[in-house]
Amino acid sequence: MEQRSHKLSIAVATVLLAASSATPAEETAAPDTSAWACKKCTFAQGYTSEAELGAGWLDDSSAKFGDYTGLDEDGVYVVANAAGGVALDSGYHLDYELLDLGLDSRAASVEGGKQGAYEFGLSYDRVPRRISDTGETIFSGGDDLSLPGGWVRAGSTAGMTALGTSLRPVDVGYDRDRYGANGRFFLGDKWTFGLDYKRDERSGTRPRYGSFGSVSTEMLRPIDDSTDRINADVRYQGKHWFAQLGYFASIYDTKAAGFQFDNPFNAAVARR
């Protein structure tokens, strides 16, 4: 079963008549910036790059330690980071960053542009959610959980004689992959156009409870969804005011909207 939802909003935002005389900027008379140069700015010219390579060793596995860090399994880790870029006199620049390569928390980004003309960026980031690595479950299947063969139904776990032999270990958690792309264009010094796209994808499992009247069981619910967001805006800058027109859309899509499970108890409903 698939489920989608959309949300659109178009904002005719902020038409500001400069909050003029109240601001100190105005009292001291706005400076004329046309002839300024940033002499002290230490923007590096030319190429720069740095890299870091390391290894780590974990003697035990722990979901809590690995939550959001990706360091959940024991063994050897290779940690690699790198960053660098290029900046040219003509105003072009390009920078990149790579973080935690070799781990589940890896991230990468590139950004660049030409001063006063355009800028852009691309990014990727994985957020590892590690909930438990000591879990056990009797169910098998993704969005259609069934009981093992030979399961003995009962009113409480005491009577479920097949429980001990039916439990199998499971890791609980999911990854959230975050992607981003954005750009901004300057047309003269009055018009600015911006576009920002983001996508989050999640896949894995989370614990969930399921009830049958007065009894309930804990299970794993599959997570398999994505969210896309698009932001666009156009801005016009006047002398003492600016106007901005914005557009925002968010689209949610899940492949795990429906979910069924067997009843391990001997209650009236065998499946839900």
Added chain:
Amino acid sequence: MIKFGRDSDTPVGVQNSMCLGCHEKTAVANWHMGPHDVNSVSCAACHDSHKAKDAVLTRATQPDVCYTCHVAERSQFQKVYAHPVRQGKLACSDCHAPHGTVAHKQLVRATVNDTCYECHAEKRGPMLWEHQPVTEDCSTCHAPHGSSNPGMVKQRGPLLCQSCHSQQGHPSLGYGPSGLPGNAAPATALALGNCMNCHSQVHGSNHPSGSSLTR
């Protein structure tokens, strides 16, 4: 001579107007609407401007810049159940626009909920059976920075639910040691997910018979 930074004796307004001269029309167009301007926070209090690496522009180092003034927030993000800011996976600026907005608490979207839906769109619905406080404001139950309770809720269940719902109908508190799990008359709502053992769909349900948020 205009000096920049927190220790400067140049009035903040004069310092900032220098930066705004070049930057007002793009990056910081809403500056005069925000609490940082109103409270005389200078650009240079956050920016190590025009350095090759400005700490406030990097996700992993940005929070430390904010914590120099927002001390309480540092401890909120240290809690066991918190948004992964400490791990460098989210920055303050994922949720806040430090240069000013018209939104509540400088959030990046118009409302708290719209901000949360940026990354938790699965909670947006539309739901067939809504749970009223969810649709209204996520922060009635959640501490958005972090909390000591699983799922970043402000209080543990069943107390969380009972801060609004009466116990009439199905009492759900243990009245003594016998109410603890494993005893003769355990209060069913104490173990595991407490109220959520049955009302698992606290954020709303799309099941045709999900009116009591159990499926």
